[in-house]
Amino acid sequence: MRYIGNKTKLLRFIASYLDDLDLHGGRALDAFAGTTAVARLLKARGFAVDTCDIMSLSYVFQRAYVVADEYPRFRGLAEDSDLRAAKLTPEFRSHVESRFGGQGDLFGGIANLQPLEETLVYLDSYLEPRSSFIDVNFAASESPAEGQRMYFSRRNAQQIDAIRHKLQDWRAADLVTDDEFFILLAALLEAADSVANTAGVYAAFVKAWQSNAVKPLRLSVPDLVVGTGLSCVAHRGDVVDLVGDLGHLDLLYLDPPYNTRQYSAYYHVPELIAEGWFGAKLPTLRGKTGLIKDSHKKSQWSTRAGCGPALEQLLEAVDATHVLLSYNNEGIIPEREIDRCFRHYGVASTYRRVGKEYKRYRADRDSEARQYSGDHVTEYLYYVRLR
Numbered sequence: 001m002r003y004i005g006n007k008t009k010l011l012r013f014i015a016s017y018l019d020d021l022d023l024h025g026g027r028a029l030d031a032f033a034g035t036t037a038v039a040r041l042l043k044a045r046g047f048a049v050d051t052c053d054i055m056s057l058s059y060v061f062q063r064a065y066v067v068a069d070e071y072p073r074f075r076g077l078a079e080d081s082d083l084r085a086a087k088l089t090p091e092f093r094s095h096v097e098s099r100f101g102g103q104g105d106l107f108g109g110i111a112n113l114q115p116l117e118e119t120l121v122y123l124d125s126y127l128e129p130r131s132s133f134i135d136v137n138f139a140a141s142e143s144p145a146e147g148q149r150m151y152f153s154r155r156n157a158q159q160i161d162a163i164r165h166k167l168q169d170w171r172a173a174d175l176v177t178d179d180e181f182f183i184l185l186a187a188l189l190e191a192a193d194s195v196a197n198t199a200g201v202y203a204a205f206v207k208a209w210q211s212n213a214v215k216p217l218r219l220s221v222p223d224l225v226v227g228t229g230l231s232c233v234a235h236r237g238d239v240v241d242l243v244g245d246l247g248h249l250d251l252l253y254l255d256p257p258y259n260t261r262q263y264s265a266y267y268h269v270p271e272l273i274a275e276g277w278f279g280a281k282l283p284t285l286r287g288k289t290g291l292i293k294d295s296h297k298k299s300q301w302s303t304r305a306g307c308g309p310a311l312e313q314l315l316e317a318v319d320a321t322h323v324l325l326s327y328n329n330e331g332i333i334p335e336r337e338i339d340r341c342f343r344h345y346g347v348a349s350t351y352r353r354v355g356k357e358y359k360r361y362r363a364d365r366d367s368e369a370r371q372y373s374g375d376h377v378t379e380y381l382y383y384v385r386l387r
């Protein structure tokens with residue numbers, strides 16, 4: 001998913017630094033997991049990973065991409081008569097093959113992808129579209145009426161609604177396991193983001209239909225790290241509240257927000273899809289973009305006054321051997337504050353920092369270009385061994 005601060009493009013840099021530090025295996029915490037790009041890397045390197053984030057969308061990714069350790073088999077879905085009937089139609093198998101190339105088995109048979117491929121095709125191509133919360137509040141017609149929020153085409157919004165309801169129903173009826181539910185929900189979040197009519201964040205929609213937004217929503221098979229046998233745990237909430245209860249960690253990886261934009265306001269639409277709208281009361285939306293009340297998700301790491309003290313609180317509370325922090329040269333925690341904290345809580349002789357120039361994330365450039373000097377930022381990795 002397009003996500004500010006996503007480290008996918010920096011994984012080689014992070015991996016080679018972990019090599020230099022000779023860090024493989026043990027227990028790690030990815031404290032600001034976001035899309036889980038780094039947590040997945042850590043799991044692939046043999047770490048049992050705990051993950052944490054304040055956003056529910058991240059919790060979905062954590063469960064799907066880090067906690068789940070095998071591709072779903074969907075044994076319970078044999079009970080779903082509509083799915084069974086769709087699978088019996090003559091064109092269903094060729095539909096699945098034309099979408100996924102009939103890969104079937106991955107890694108010499110360790111992962112059988114067929115049940116997942118079939119379920120994804122059923123959800124995005126055989127399930128009847130349905131008008132529910134996303135269609136009513138975040139969709140617009142081809143020629144939008146005044147006041148319509150142009151985040152999704154009507155057709156895609158209705159498919160998102162239908163899939164989200166179906167996942168809820170399957171879970172309530174115990175037809176899918178927790179891992180299976182979160183893998184499908186993660187696939188929905190990724191697919192919805194790829195057809196969202198935004199420049200990358202949901203703080204605004206684009207006022208004309210972009211080419212990605214008029215394509216039909218299609219679910220993809222995620223690339224999971226499977227068969228490790230590692231015990232990984234996902235957490236939702238403020239990491240400062242969590243860290244004291246976690247016990248000893250070999251590695252604490254930190255990738256906090258680096259500016260004053262609150263993630264909850266920039267990703268409120270996928271956040272709603274992640275959380276659903278199935279409580280007693282529908283979520284109340286406000287304003288042009290349909291924001292939700294989310295004061296519990298405001299992060300002190302995204303405030304100039306709060307970010308330095310938050311770093312200090314976290315290092316004070318954690319029991320870890322190694323700390324690695326990703327941050328860039330435009331971040332709001334002053335460099336001297338990071339320096340002071342790392343020297344204070346760590347063994348000063350082990351403290352170091354490496355940097356790499358990096359092309360700016362597109363949505364950053366679009367919205368805040370005037371504040372920035374150019375198209376590149378320097379991404380740093382700060383390391384210290386704690387005392």
Ligand SMILES: C[S@@+](CC[C@H](N)C(=O)[O-])C[C@H]1O[C@@H](n2cnc3c(N)ncnc32)[C@H](O)[C@@H]1O
Nearest residue numbers: 005006007032034035037053054238239255299
């Ligand atoms: C720079 S992003 C992390 C990106 C992630 N490493 C990736 O590759 O996708 C920062 C993340 O910190 C989360 N966050 C902000 N305040 C937090 C807090 N107090 N506790 C836990 N997570 C927090 C945000 O929701 C956001 O997902």
